[in-house]
Structure formats: structure tokens, C-alpha cells
Amino acid sequence: MRRYLGAIAPLFGTVPLLLALGGCGGTGTEETAKTPAASPEAKPETPAAKGSGKAELVTPSRNVDPKKLIDVVEQEVEGGEASAGPSPDSVLWLLPNTSLIQDEPYQLTPPLGLPSTLAGVVPASNPLTKGKVELGKQLYFDPRVSLDGTVSCATCHNPEKGWTDSLKTSAGINGQFGGRNAPTVINTAFGRTMFWDGRAPSLEGQAQGPIQNPIEMGKQSYKEIITRLRTIPAYQEQFKKVFGTEVTLDGFAKAVASFERVASLSGNSKYDKYTRGGDLKALSDSEKRGMVLFGISLSSDDEFKPGVTKAKAMCTSCHAGFNFTDENFHNLGIGWDEKKNEFADLGRWAISPIGAKNSAELGAFKTPTVRDSSKTGPYMHDGSLATLEDVVEHYDKGGTPNPSLDKDMKKLNLTPSEKADLVAFMKALDGEPIKVALPTLPPGADGKSPDPKEALEMPTAKAAFNAFHPGFVH
Known part of the structure; x- marks a missing residue:
């Protein structure tokens, strides 16, 4: 997951060994530059063309324009957070009808080595609840948040791969590559900022960036994303029980952040x-x-x-x-x-x-x-x-x-x-294994449910397969 505009604070202290092991990001934080203004990096490997040679997978350019390092869709996001733009307020947030809410607090005991409670890091605006965590888990693994239904949050932040994707830089929609390594979600509950450059002030803020990033999940507005999720009856019902509203971006961000906050805790090393x-x-x-x-x-x-x-x-x-x-x-x-x-x-x-x-x-x-x-x-x-x-x-x-x-x-x-x-x-700092069972995703209006496992496959591999099997439908 990726991005944000953060306040500037004193940045430098004594630098030790190991300053930048992993981090927080996804396919990257750059859009492909129209006029490259920075030195190109080596292109990541993609599946090589085999057989007849009828088609060849071409890796998109990763030249970066430093002026376009922040992921934004024009008039939609400012520094990664939703702001006034083409999406109406009713998509971004709604006043809750508390009489609809049917939920209860989520009880958690962090593993040995971490604070005994998350009380100090859970925002007052987003208390942990059972329904919210379960909803967040479904949304985290649901590829329907992406423009073409192939990429989920878990594509780049797979719990089975240390909540990353094991790639140098991550592959997003249509096999596009960003310029940054996907940072781990592990223990981000305790993070003061998110993304490699710290532009997101919270997990809730971070969750809003990748879903409308052109390289990661496609160039789509929040209105398009939320309208799509509103066609899924079970999500409509769950949002009413958890938030007392229809599906909104506010609820989406809070649910995903809640799941990440409790599911990725590493300790007892x-x-x-x-x-x-x-x-x-x-x-x-x-x-x-x-x-x-x-x-x-x-x-x-x-x-x-x-x-x-x-x-x-x-x-x-x-x-x-x-x-x-x-x-x-x-x-x-x-x-x-x-x-x-x-x-x-x-x-x-x-x-x-x-x-x-x-x-x-x-x-x-x-x-x-x-x-x-x-x-x-x-x-x-x-x-x-x-x-x-x-x-x-x-x-x-x-x-x-x-x-x-x-x-x-x-x-x-x-x-x-x-x-x-x-x-x-x-x-020796590796914690005990974190097991996250894949959720069963609710069917859409067509009665079909996506398999969350398919989105865990590298988008590059999908792109290569589709290049040689153009009529195949996953």
C-alpha cells in the first residue's frame, strides 16, 4: 500500500546500519513520465516469451519525472487523501444512521514484545469492532476494487510473503511496474506515517491512495470504485451494520485499516x-x-x-x-x-x-x-x-x-x-508465523464471486499469459 502528504518534522538523527530494509508502498509512487527527468533504473524481469514468438510482453517504462512522484488523480486526491473533486460527497462520506449498526468491540491481545494494547494507536474516529475487521479483510482481498478486477491490496501485500510481494518493485494493473518496493504491512499499527516518503498520516489515509493509482489499480475515480462496490448486496448490508451507511470511501478506508491494524502484528520472536x-x-x-x-x-x-x-x-x-x-x-x-x-x-x-x-x-x-x-x-x-x-x-x-x-x-x-x-x-526478530485464511468474497449483482487467490498471482504473469491466450477469461 502506498502514499501521502505529511507534515515536515526534524528528519535526521544518527544513521545506523539497516535504515531502509522494507517499508510501505506498493507498485510505486510514480506515474510513468511523459518526459523522463531522472535516470532510468534497470527494468524488472518479466516472463519471457516462449514457443512461437507470436507475442512479447513489454515491460512499461519506469523512467520517473520527479515532479510527478506523488500519486494523484487530477482533482480527486491531494497528497493521497480524498478531497473535493469529481466524486460527490455522498460517495466519500455519509452521516450514519446509528439505529442500523449491529456490531461489537474487537478484543485483541498483541503478541509478546509489543504493547499490551493498541489503545494508544487506534484512532478515536475508528474504534476496532468485529464486523469492521471482517469487512476490512474481505475488501483487502477483493480484486473488484481495481479497475479490471485483477488486483487487490493483497496482490502487493500478501501475508504469505511477509505482507509484501517479494518483487524488486511491484507490478500493478496490466503488468505495469512502479518505481518503489512494496513495504510490509507488518506492525504498521504503530506507524506515525505511511509510505516510504511518509505522506500518509495513518493507515486510514494510506488505504485511499492505491485504489485509484493509475499504475497500481487503475486510473479510476472514487465514485467509480464506490459505485462498483455498492452493486454488491452483501457489502451494502455489511456497511449498514458496521457504519450505519451505504458503502462509502470513509467506511472503506476505516475497514481496511482496521483489518491491517490487527492482522499484521508480529511478535513473540x-x-x-x-x-x-x-x-x-x-x-x-x-x-x-x-x-x-x-x-x-x-x-x-x-x-x-x-x-x-x-x-x-x-x-x-x-x-x-x-x-x-x-x-x-x-x-x-x-x-x-x-x-x-x-x-x-x-x-x-x-x-x-x-x-x-x-x-x-x-x-x-x-x-x-x-x-x-x-x-x-x-x-x-x-x-x-x-x-x-x-x-x-x-x-x-x-x-x-x-x-x-x-x-x-x-x-x-x-x-x-x-x-x-x-x-x-x-x-531472530522474526515473529511467530501470521496465518491469514483467505475470505469468501460476496457475490456481485451477477451472482458471481471472485476467487481472492487469483489476485495473489503476479500481474506480470497474468499479462504474459493473456498475451498468448487473448481470448481466455480468468
Whole structure:
């Protein structure tokens, strides 16, 4: 999921190893440029043409115009949030008829290592309820929110793939590729902003961007999307019971955010069992050394002598707290072209308000969580680093030099064994598996229900298949 216009805050602190492991985004945050103004990246691989060679799948251009980095449909969205435009207010929101609501609170106990309650992060405007979470789950997996009925939220944020898609940059409608890596949804309940550039102020805000992004789910207005969902009788009935209204964008965003908030919580990792559960044997010797290098002290009851310098890798400077992120934005040099003296993606700078542009924000992206990072590769906002080992190497060399590189980025001089220990510790942050059963989607007016599993197939593969089977209907 992807985008938003956020308030500018102080952006730079000490930069550690591992600033940009994964993140929040989807197929990307750029529209294909009419006049490319930034260096092109390598095109992602697509299924190769086989057999007779009658057709060939062509990967859309990923040249990016920095002036068009924010996903917007003209007069429909401002920075990712719905605003006055062609869609009437009755599509965006409706006053509720509370007599119609039939719902009850959703009870949740977060896993070990996370706060004991979500009370501090659930907005007052969107309390958790059973019906809302269930409705959000259906909408999250329903491909009918996309223009051609092939792409769902889960296409790019599949729970079985660490709530990502395992691609360098994600494929959207018609096999189009965006320019950013799909960030994980894991523990976004605790995020202060969403998307790699932090333009969304909440999960509710984030949910409004991808569904009308031309590359991700198609160039469609909110009116088109909500009108389509209103033709599904079960959704009409569920919205009345949950929100006391017809289907609206407000309800859609709240339902999807509620599902993501409770379904993607990751905890009870080996690290949590060691630090919170009192199990001193939960971590191996290598993981303990990596933990110290990362910047975290061993338990005072642990007699193990790690023999390494604490915080040598400087990771906790930004990957701090229970969710291992400072929720801030940093320039690591990813995407810098030395020959052209420019970034392929301007990052946080692009969404800063006029009058608040700061060159320190050029090429700066949000610090992602390290939890479950072994499941969320490839890494960085552009998916340019394939493995955790590659990420460690990038930080060990001090990042990529550029005019806006964070002042605290420097060579770490880690030994091969220290690098291995760091990777071992990061893998020890993997939580217990999150199982999400696919929902049964309600039938439309035609009596037919889509199979949510089909939308989990890469759009590139669908495009390749259709190129050689033009008459086939999924």
C-alpha cells in the first residue's frame, strides 16, 4: 500500500546500519513520465516469451519525472487523501444512521514484545469492532476494487510473503511496474506515517491512495470504485451494520485499516522470548553477539561474554524501540547516480510543502521495522538490495556518497563474522508465523464471486499469459 502528504518534522538523527530494509508502498509512487527527468533504473524481469514468438510482453517504462512522484488523480486526491473533486460527497462520506449498526468491540491481545494494547494507536474516529475487521479483510482481498478486477491490496501485500510481494518493485494493473518496493504491512499499527516518503498520516489515509493509482489499480475515480462496490448486496448490508451507511470511501478506508491494524502484528520472536520472556537460551551465541553489535545489551542475568563492541553497527540509532524504527527519514545514498549527479527518486523532499523544501530531505526515506525482515526482501525503497547480507554490506561501506548523505553515515569496519552475527540477530526478530485464511468474497449483482487467490498471482504473469491466450477469461 502506498502514499501521502505529511507534515515536515526534524528528519535526521544518527544513521545506523539497516535504515531502509522494507517499508510501505506498493507498485510505486510514480506515474510513468511523459518526459523522463531522472535516470532510468534497470527494468524488472518479466516472463519471457516462449514457443512461437507470436507475442512479447513489454515491460512499461519506469523512467520517473520527479515532479510527478506523488500519486494523484487530477482533482480527486491531494497528497493521497480524498478531497473535493469529481466524486460527490455522498460517495466519500455519509452521516450514519446509528439505529442500523449491529456490531461489537474487537478484543485483541498483541503478541509478546509489543504493547499490551493498541489503545494508544487506534484512532478515536475508528474504534476496532468485529464486523469492521471482517469487512476490512474481505475488501483487502477483493480484486473488484481495481479497475479490471485483477488486483487487490493483497496482490502487493500478501501475508504469505511477509505482507509484501517479494518483487524488486511491484507490478500493478496490466503488468505495469512502479518505481518503489512494496513495504510490509507488518506492525504498521504503530506507524506515525505511511509510505516510504511518509505522506500518509495513518493507515486510514494510506488505504485511499492505491485504489485509484493509475499504475497500481487503475486510473479510476472514487465514485467509480464506490459505485462498483455498492452493486454488491452483501457489502451494502455489511456497511449498514458496521457504519450505519451505504458503502462509502470513509467506511472503506476505516475497514481496511482496521483489518491491517490487527492482522499484521508480529511478535513473540526469539528476541522477545529472551528479553521479555526470561528465556536466556532463546538466542544462540551468534544472535547474542549480533544483538550487542546492533546496540542492545544482554540480559543482566546472562553470563555469556559476547566479545564484541556494543553498538559498533550503530543500528539502534534509528532502529530503536519495540518495533525497531524511529519512524523518521534518512538519506543512505540509495538511488544516487554519480555521473548524472541526481537521484532516481527524490524521496521525502518531493512531498514537502512549497516553502519547506530542504535539501537534506533529498533521497531520504522512512526507517522500516526490522521485525520479520527475513521475509520482506528485497530491500530499500527501490528493492535494489536482494539480501540482508547485501544490506549489511551497504552500511558497512558507509552508504553511497552524495551531497545529501546523512552526516553520520560512515564506514563501520565490520569483520565477516560480525556481519554474519548481525544477520543472525535480525533473523531472530522474526515473529511467530501470521496465518491469514483467505475470505469468501460476496457475490456481485451477477451472482458471481471472485476467487481472492487469483489476485495473489503476479500481474506480470497474468499479462504474459493473456498475451498468448487473448481470448481466455480468468
